Amino acid sequence: MATAETSDTRTxxxxxxxxxxLSAVLMEGRALIALIIIVAIFAxxxxxxxxxxNLTTITKQVAFxxxxxxxxxxxxxxxxIDLSVGSTVGLTGAVAGNxxxxxxxxxxxxxxxxxxxxxxxxxxxxxxxxGWLNGLLIARLNLAPFIVTxxxxxxxxxxxxxxxxxxxxxxxxxxxxxxGNTGFFDTFASSPLGLPISAWVMILLAxxxxxxxxxxxFGRWLYASGSNERAAQLSGVPVKRVxxxxxxxxxxxxGLVGVLQVANISSSTADLGQFYELSAIAAVVIGGAxxxxxxxxxxGTIIGAFVIGFLANGLVIVGVSPFWQQVITGAVIILAVAVxxxxxxxxxxxxxxxxxxxxxxxDQHRESDSPxxxxx
Amino acid sequence: MSIDTDTTDAPAPGRDDEVxxxxxxxxxxxxxxxxLKGVNFDVRRGKVTVLLGENGAGKSTLMKILSGVERxxxxxxxxxxxxxxxxxxxxAVDRGISIIHxxxxxCPNLSVRDNIFLGRELIGRSGSVDYAREKEITxxxxxxxxxxxxxxxxxxxxxxxxxxxxxxxxALAADARILIMDEPTSALSASEVEVLFKVIRELxxxxxxxxxxxxxxxxxxxxxxxxxxxxxxxxVATERAENIDLPWVVRKMVGREADYDFLDDPxxxxxxxxxxxxxxxxxxxxxxxxxxxxxxxxxxxxxxCLYGLMGAGRTELMEALAGRDPISGGRVxxxxxxxxxxxxxxxIERGLGLVPEDRQRDGLVQMLSVGSNMSLAxxxxxxxxxxxxxxxxxxRVRQQIEDVRVKTSGPGAxxxxxxxxxxxxxxxxKVLMTNPSVLLLDEPTRGIDVGAKGEIFSLLFxxxxxxxxxxxxxxxxxxxxxxxxxxxxxSKGRIVREFDPRTASRGQIMAASGEATSxxxxxxxxxxxxxxxxxxxxxxx
Numbered sequence: 051m052a053t054a055e056t057s058d059t060r061t062x063x064x065x066x067x068x069x070x071x072l073s074a075v076l077m078e079g080r081a082l083i084a085l086i087i088i089v090a091i092f093a094x095x096x097x098x099x100x101x102x103x104n105l106t107t108i109t110k111q112v113a114f115x116x117x118x119x120x121x122x123x124x125x126x127x128x129x130x131i132d133l134s135v136g137s138t139v140g141l142t143g144a145v146a147g148n149x150x151x152x153x154x155x156x157x158x159x160x161x162x163x164x165x166x167x168x169x170x171x172x173x174x175x176x177x178x179x180x181g182w183l184n185g186l187l188i189a190r191l192n193l194a195p196f197i198v199t200x201x202x203x204x205x206x207x208x209x210x211x212x213x214x215x216x217x218x219x220x221x222x223x224x225x226x227x228x229x230g231n232t233g234f235f236d237t238f239a240s241s242p243l244g245l246p247i248s249a250w251v252m253i254l255l256a257x258x259x260x261x262x263x264x265x266x267x268f269g270r271w272l273y274a275s276g277s278n279e280r281a282a283q284l285s286g287v288p289v290k291r292v293x294x295x296x297x298x299x300x301x302x303x304x305g306l307v308g309v310l311q312v313a314n315i316s317s318s319t320a321d322l323g324q325f326y327e328l329s330a331i332a333a334v335v336i337g338g339a340x341x342x343x344x345x346x347x348x349x350g351t352i353i354g355a356f357v358i359g360f361l362a363n364g365l366v367i368v369g370v371s372p373f374w375q376q377v378i379t380g381a382v383i384i385l386a387v388a389v390x391x392x393x394x395x396x397x398x399x400x401x402x403x404x405x406x407x408x409x410x411x412x413d414q415h416r417e418s419d420s421p422x423x424x425x426x
Numbered sequence: 427m428s429i430d431t432d433t434t435d436a437p438a439p440g441r442d443d444e445v446x447x448x449x450x451x452x453x454x455x456x457x458x459x460x461x462l463k464g465v466n467f468d469v470r471r472g473k474v475t476v477l478l479g480e481n482g483a484g485k486s487t488l489m490k491i492l493s494g495v496e497r498x499x500x501x502x503x504x505x506x507x508x509x510x511x512x513x514x515x516x517x518a519v520d521r522g523i524s525i526i527h528x529x530x531x532x533c534p535n536l537s538v539r540d541n542i543f544l545g546r547e548l549i550g551r552s553g554s555v556d557y558a559r560e561k562e563i564t565x566x567x568x569x570x571x572x573x574x575x576x577x578x579x580x581x582x583x584x585x586x587x588x589x590x591x592x593x594x595x596x597a598l599a600a601d602a603r604i605l606i607m608d609e610p611t612s613a614l615s616a617s618e619v620e621v622l623f624k625v626i627r628e629l630x631x632x633x634x635x636x637x638x639x640x641x642x643x644x645x646x647x648x649x650x651x652x653x654x655x656x657x658x659x660x661x662v663a664t665e666r667a668e669n670i671d672l673p674w675v676v677r678k679m680v681g682r683e684a685d686y687d688f689l690d691d692p693x694x695x696x697x698x699x700x701x702x703x704x705x706x707x708x709x710x711x712x713x714x715x716x717x718x719x720x721x722x723x724x725x726x727x728x729x730x731c732l733y734g735l736m737g738a739g740r741t742e743l744m745e746a747l748a749g750r751d752p753i754s755g756g757r758v759x760x761x762x763x764x765x766x767x768x769x770x771x772x773x774i775e776r777g778l779g780l781v782p783e784d785r786q787r788d789g790l791v792q793m794l795s796v797g798s799n800m801s802l803a804x805x806x807x808x809x810x811x812x813x814x815x816x817x818x819x820x821x822r823v824r825q826q827i828e829d830v831r832v833k834t835s836g837p838g839a840x841x842x843x844x845x846x847x848x849x850x851x852x853x854x855x856k857v858l859m860t861n862p863s864v865l866l867l868d869e870p871t872r873g874i875d876v877g878a879k880g881e882i883f884s885l886l887f888x889x890x891x892x893x894x895x896x897x898x899x900x901x902x903x904x905x906x907x908x909x910x911x912x913x914x915x916x917s918k919g920r921i922v923r924e925f926d927p928r929t930a931s932r933g934q935i936m937a938a939s940g941e942a943t944s945x946x947x948x949x950x951x952x953x954x955x956x957x958x959x960x961x962x963x964x965x966x967x
Contacts (some may be wrong), residue, residue, distance in 0.1 A: 265813045267805045270794075274802055277793035284750065284780060284788050285803035285856065286771030344793040 080389060081336055081353045084382075088357060092364030099367055106246065110314065112359035113248035114307050116352055118326050119333035120252075120259050121181075121303030123351045124296040126334050127263075128276045129343025130188065130195035132297060135304040135330060137206035138180045139323025142308030144210045146173040147219030147318025150231060163229040166237070174305035180206055181301020185294035203327070211320050219318040238313035248310045252352070255303070260348040272296065277344030332379075333358055336386040357382070444471045446506060446635050447492070447523070447604055453500035454487050461487040464501060465661040467654050469604060474626060474636040476646045476667075479656030480679055480902060485639050488656075489606055492637065493525035494518030524597030525606040530589045534582035539564045541581055542596045567595045570632075571625050587618025594625060598634075605629065606637040611645055612737045623649055641735050641901075642940070643675055655679055676933045680903070688887050688909045695911075696726030699761055699895035700747075700778070700864040706755035707739070707746045707919075716742035718919035719756065722897075724864065729886060729896040731910035731927070733903065734939050739919040740899040741783050744868045748780035749773045761863055774803060779862035781853050783869045783899075789853040790841050797823040797837025799852050804859040822859065830855040830885055847878025854885065865889070867898035871905065883909040903932050915939050 092099045118135050125132045149169040152161040164172070180202060187198045225232035240247050263269035275282040275289040283289045307326070312318045337354030339346025361382060365375040447469040454462040462484045469475050477485045490496040492503070494512035503510040505521060512518045515525070532541045543560050550556030564577040573591050581589060590610060597605050607626075611619045626636055626649060640646040647653070653670050655663040655678040663678045700723070707717035716739040724730050734740050746753045749770040758765050760778050768776070782788035791799055800823050801808060808819040823837045830851045834844055841849060850870065857865060865886075871879040886896050886909070900906055906913045906927060913925040917940040925935055 261813070267809055267814060270798060270802070270805055270814065274791045274794060274798075278787075278791045280788050281782075281791050282802070283770060284748065284782055286774040286860070287802065288771060344791075 080393075081338060081350055081357060081386070084336075084386070085353055085357050085360060088360050088364060092360070092368060095368045096364075099364060104363065104367070106241075106244075108359050108363045109249050110246040111363070112355050113246065113252040114311060114314075115326065115329050115333055115358065116252045116355035117248070117255060117303050117307050117310075119330040119337075119351050119355050120255050120348065121300030122327070122330040123334050123337075123339060123346055123348065124259070124263075124272065125195070125300050126331070126339050126341060127272050127343060127346050128293055128296050129279070129341075130293070130296070131199060131331070131341070132181075132184065132300045133196065133199040133327045134180060134184060134202035134206055135300060136323040136326035136328075137203045137210065138177050138301055138304035139308040139311060139326055140210040140320065141180065141206040141213075142173040142177045142305040143312040143318045143322045144213040144219075144320070145176045146170065146309050146312055147223065148213050149173070150222040150225060150234070151219065152229075163225075163231045166225065166231055166234050169231070169234075170238070170309050173309050174302060177301040177303075177305020177308060178298050179301070181297040181299065181304075182294065184301070185297030188297065189290040189293035207324075210322075214318065214320050216320075218320075220316060223312065223316060223318070235313055235316070238310055239316070248307075248314070251306060251310065255306075256348050256352055263348060268292065268295070273344055329355075329358055332383045335390075336383065338390065340390075354386075357386075445469070446471045447510075448504040449488070449492075449501070450504060451501035452488065452491060452498045452503070454484075454491060454496065455499045461659050462491075462498070463659045465656070465659075467661060467664055468652075469635045469637055470652065471603075471635050472630045472633045473651035474630060474638050474649050475652045475654060476650035477637065477639045477654050477656065478643065478646060478675055478679060480904070483656040483679075484659040485656055486608070487659075489525065489608055489637070489639060492518075492604075493523060493606055519597075519600050519602070522601055522603035523606070524600060524602035524604070526590070526593045526597065526608065526610060528609040528612055530586075530593055532581045532589055532592060535580065537578050537580055538575055538584075538592055538595075539577040541592055542567070542599050544596075546600060563599055564595065567598050570598070571595060571628060573621075573625070585618070587614045587621060590614065590618075590622060591625060594629075598629075602634065604635045604637065606639075608639050609641065609736070610638070611640060611642060612735070619645065643672060643936070647672065647675065672937075673933065676936060680932050688883055693727075695728040696893060696895075697761075698723045699726045700724040700897065701759040702743075702747070702756070703759065704756035705743070705746065705753050705758060707742045707751065708754045709742070716919055717746065717753075720916075720919065720921055721756075722914060722921060724895045724897050726863065726893045726895050727890050729890050729898070729909070729911045731906045731913045732897060732899045732916055733901070733906040733913055733935055734899070734916035735901060738916045738939070740916055741868055743916075744780060744783070744866050744899060747866055748778065750780075774860050774862075777861065777863035779803075779857035779860055779865050781850075781857055781865070781867040781870055783872070785846070785850055785853060785873075790849060792842055794841060795837060796827070796832065796834050796839050796841050796844065796852055799841050800826055800837070800856045800859060803856050804861075826855045826859055830858065831881060845878070847874040847881070850874055850878070850882060851885070854882065858889065862894065864895045864897070867896070869900060870898055871900070871902070879905075903935050906935055907932060 089100070098104060118139070121135065122132055146169050149164055149172060152163045155162055184195075184199055184202055187193050188195050223234055225234060238247060242250060263272065271282065271287045271289075271292050274285070275287055275292055279289055304323070304326075308323065311322055315322075333354035334346060334351050335341065335354070336357050337346065337350030337352070339350065358379070361379060362375065365378060370378070445468040449465060449467050451464045451466060452462055453460070453464045465484070465488065467475070477488065479485050487496070491498050491512075494515045494517050497512070503512070505523075510521065512521070512523075518524070533544065536544070539557070539560050542564050548556045548560050548563075550559070561577045568575050568577075568591075571591060571594065573588070573595075575584065575588055575591060575595075581592060584592065594605070610622060614622060626638075630636060630651075638646060638649060647667065647670060650667040650670075653663075653665050653667060653675065654661060655675065657679060665674075702720060702722045704719050704721050705717055706715065706719050708715045718739070720739075720743065722730070732740055732743075742751065745751050747758055749765070749768060749772075760773070760776055763776070765773055765776065765778070786792070791802065794802070797820070801819050804822075805814065805819075808814050808822060810818065820837065827834065827837065832844070832848050832851045832855065834848060841852065844852065854867070854870070867886075870882055870886075874882070883905075886894075886898070890896050890911075898910075906925075907930070908927070910927050913927050913930060913935060914921055915923045915925070915935060915938040917938070922940075923938040925938075
């Protein structure tokens with residue numbers, strides 16, 4: 051039997067597609083190494099860098115980006131892109147703020163003041179609704195993700211401005227005892243066990259997404275259809291349903307950040323979340339994902355978000371001018387992708403060589419043992 | 427760029443029949459596969475040299491060498507008496523050798539003129555493209571080809587045959603003296619073939635040498651001045667056209683026994699598992715009828731081979747059966763139930779599995795491991811409490827790897843690390859893991875070495891013995907002859923004949939497929955039945 055002797059020569063914990071693979075580990079390791087280098091440099095340059103206060107600040111900022119980036123990761127794994135998340139953060143923030151002002155009930159003079167948890171649920175649901183619209187247009191009408199979400203970027207930002215009508219919502223967020231809508235900040239700007247709430251949300255989402263990606267059919271389908279949609283479809287994978295859902299999840303992540311950010315800055319503003327889509331994409335890419343889909347991990351994305359966060363914060367602390375901060379951040383993103391590409395080229399060469407060797411081995415094998423096997 | 431509109435009409439100097447290109451002992455090996463084992467032949471000025479041979483006989487390898495895509499591993503090319511070393515396709519074009527591929531290589535969004543000069547634009551005195559002159563040359567070339575195609579027309583507005591003419595015009599505008607045509611008629615209608623042949627004769631009368639490769643044997647014989655027959659990487663015959671006929675060609679092409687033989691004794695098959703009833707498939711964008719009112723039953727335990735040439739509608743039929751494309755007429759009945767309205771995954775659930783034609787494009791997910799590819803279509807059966815139970819999945823995958831005999835280091839190995847034959851076994855294993863009652867395979871042995879082919883067929887016969895109904899498509903007559911219970915020949919979207927592989931001859935099957943008949947309208951004296959007049963020679967043994 052030709053297979054038996056070869057199949058157990060190397061024990062591989064296979065099946066998941068992201069099983070042990072040295073180059074994959076190196077790829078993620080690369081982002082981690084970058085992170086360590088960044089922290090080391092800035093810690094050496096400034097005494098204020100590695101303080102508890104600063105680390106908490108960084109973590110809070112990183113968490114906002116990381117949550118959006120987790121949603122973006124799903125979209126990018128599918129070979130898509132979601133440019134609308136920044137605007138969705140703004141929109142859900144505006145929706146939440148408005149709900150604290152109360153809802154005018156139609157046909158009556160009454161104004162309804164929803165409870166805080168209802169407000170939060172509605173805001174997140176609005177984010178999911180935006181994502182669902184994106185997904186529907188992309189999956190069912192076969193429109194390009196870039197165009198659809200670019201359009202949605204404008205639509206959602208415009209709606210944000212409509213809702214806020216030129217005024218920030220600040221005081222109403224405290225709620226009033228009599229109206230039963232107090233306590234927003236007690237929960238959504240709290241720091242249980244010393245960690246900001248946004249960091250907790252990030253951790254929970256990271257665990258959940260990681261489980262979904264590695265342990266559920268949905269996750270496997272996502273990787274499969276991101277890598278080769280035609281093959282996945284012919285294997286019976288519901289590629290359109292998968293596609294719609296990831297945009298909903300991306301919208302959900304943006305909605306969560308919208309609520310958390312409003313609580314964080316104690317205000318609902320029209321420019322909330324602007325350019326979040328760009329730092330989210332950067333985090334995903336630095337974390338080792340390819341924009342063409344099929345490759346990327348939760349772990350990498352979180353590390354990517356920390357790279358951006360630690361870098362941005364460090365540059366501020368050591369007093370680099372804001373203009374140069376942008377130049378350096380951009381250069382790091384390009385460098386990350388360039389290293390990734392070079393690594394992939396090396397890997398391809400290696401697997402080409404392996405294929406030749408395999409062919410040779412298979413041939414020797416056949417010559418040695420098998421005229422009777424091929425006709426058995 | 428040396429185009430002279432004044433002289434393109436005049437025959438180039440030189441004696442007709444003179445050898446312009448000579449292949450001397452050309453060999454090519456890929457790893458351990460010897461695709462060409464040292465072939466010698468001549469291409470003559472003003473003549474059509476036709477290359478014939480079954481799939482894998484070495485024709486396309488030779489063509490790649492002639493057009494500069496690949497370098498030979500041995501032997502040499504001699505152009506006009508001088509040794510020729512081609513470093514790239516551009517190099518070949520510069521030396522006057524152009525190739526026209528089966529699929530046209532044009533940019534549909536550009537005009538005829540722009541396509542003809544793509545990458546070789548004429549630059550005028552001002553440093554910008556000299557459109558006027560490009561247009562002039564385009565018109566001259568079209569006139570010479572006697573084709574009413576305007577320089578400003580967009581290529582997407584042209585019919586397939588006209589696009590072929592644009593390709594030829596492009597070669598002429600680059601001063602091609604040797605034109606290689608790979609299956610130029612496979613996408614053409616009968617009248618378009620007429621036009622093409624007229625163009626070819628026009629070209630040869632001006633001294634252009636043509637190397638013509640085709641599966642349509644009668645067509646090839648009609649246009650040929652010289653025929654060269656390949657078999658298993660060797661040149662087995664060279665002959666002038668007046669001395670050859672169809673039986674001769676078939677005899678030379680086939681001439682060997684298959685490497686495997688699975689012909690069972692006749693036995694009882696089960697119920698009809700798949701019933702195709704008057705199915706018609708039309709391409710949505712072009713309206714081309716790929717499958718025309720086709721009916722076929724496949725019984726449980728039976729292996730039916732659908733033999734036909736490219737363009738016969740085989741792939742379209744397979745994809746429509748699997749639910750990828752809608753059918754425009756008729757019905758498909760699976761185990762007694764109409765599958766109309768069911769999507770791909772619902773058909774898989776009911777026991778219909780497809781192993782697609784293009785393994786890389788449609789069969790495999792390159793970024794997933796061997797194991798993940800294998801379990802992809804049946805993932806839900808490994809799910810416990812909404813999570814994939816890894817142990818269940820692993821044991822199912824390991825079992826299947828053993829069943830289909832994939833040679834791999836384990837389920838976690840990257841799919842790209844496997845050889846073509848083993849990758850194909852993974853695709854087949856993936857479909858078998860869905861427990862199908864009907865298995866469709868589209869060209870299951872394409873690009874696979876002989877040993878793996880045998881393993882794949884022995885797998886199919888094992889599964890059929892357990893009651894699986896198998897319908898597979900092939901364009902290799904040897905497979906049809908040796909690895910099926912019934913051979914159904916398809917041509918132009920219809921089933922034209924059925925054979926029992928134990929009694930049919932290769933010549934009969936090839937003749938029925940249209941390999942040995944011309945297009946819709948008979949254009950030649952020799953009747954199609956020529957193909958099986960001397961079956962004693964065409965048959966294996």
